[in-house]
Amino acid sequence: MILIKTLFYSTVLLSFFSLAQQSSSRVQEGTDTLGNKVLTVNDAGRSEETKQSDDSAISLFDLVSKNPNLPTEVATRTADFIRYLLSKRNVDTDLLYDYVQTLNANLSMMNDPDFVKKMRGVTEELRDSSYTDKIHYNTNLSNQLRTRMPIIVKASANLTDTSLTTAQLKYLKEDFESELVLFSRKYLRRVDLS
Numbered sequence: 536m537i538l539i540k541t542l543f544y545s546t547v548l549l550s551f552f553s554l555a556q557q558s559s560s561r562v563q564e565g566t567d568t569l570g571n572k573v574l575t576v577n578d579a580g581r582s583e584e585t586k587q588s589d590d591s592a593i594s595l596f597d598l599v600s601k602n603p604n605l606p607t608e609v610a611t612r613t614a615d616f617i618r619y620l621l622s623k624r625n626v627d628t629d630l631l632y633d634y635v636q637t638l639n640a641n642l643s644m645m646n647d648p649d650f651v652k653k654m655r656g657v658t659e660e661l662r663d664s665s666y667t668d669k670i671h672y673n674t675n676l677s678n679q680l681r682t683r684m685p686i687i688v689k690a691s692a693n694l695t696d697t698s699l700t701t702a703q704l705k706y707l708k709e710d711f712e713s714e715l716v717l718f719s720r721k722y723l724r725r726v727d728l729s
Contacts (some may be wrong), residue, residue, distance in 0.1 A: 641691035
């Protein structure tokens with residue numbers, strides 16, 4: 536009996552370490568000829584949906600990294616989140632927690648306390664769900680959410696762009712709010728902002 540338990544736990548540990556190694560080596564960072572950071576994903580076993588999601592996230596990483604109108608702290612934090620997202624194939628509670636922390640940190644750089652408070656109501660529900668079993672998992676939904684996460688994080692970074700006019704910022708805030716609420720509803724199957 537002890538031998539069977541030992542074999543079982545050894546197999547579980549080997550699987551865990553294999554997954555951890557796969558995740559950490561999934562993303563490589565380099566530089567292009569102009570010295571800009573470039574991300575590549577090395578994961579031959581990924582599905583076409585995951586490949587498309589990875590490609591989209593890499594494009595968003597490039598846009599954030601090269602935007603001189605974003606505060607450095609926001610650009611760095613957003614790029615770090617996208618890098619972390621790319622290291623994972625699926626949405627899990629750790630990724631959700633990091634997503635919420637990144638959104639909240641980016642929002643905290645805004646000079647609109649009412650908007651920030653309203654958005655934090657949404658992100659608080661997402662954060663709380665990362666500690667519970669309220670999260671709705673399935674592979675198809677995971678791909679959809681994984682695709683939307685970097686888009687919404689980039690949108691939160693864009694809200695701090697110093698070159699925006701008042702009209703542009705208003706439009707981006709409305710767009711960000713609708714995207715975040717849609718994401719939250721899909722993920723939690725409910726969010727009430729009233």
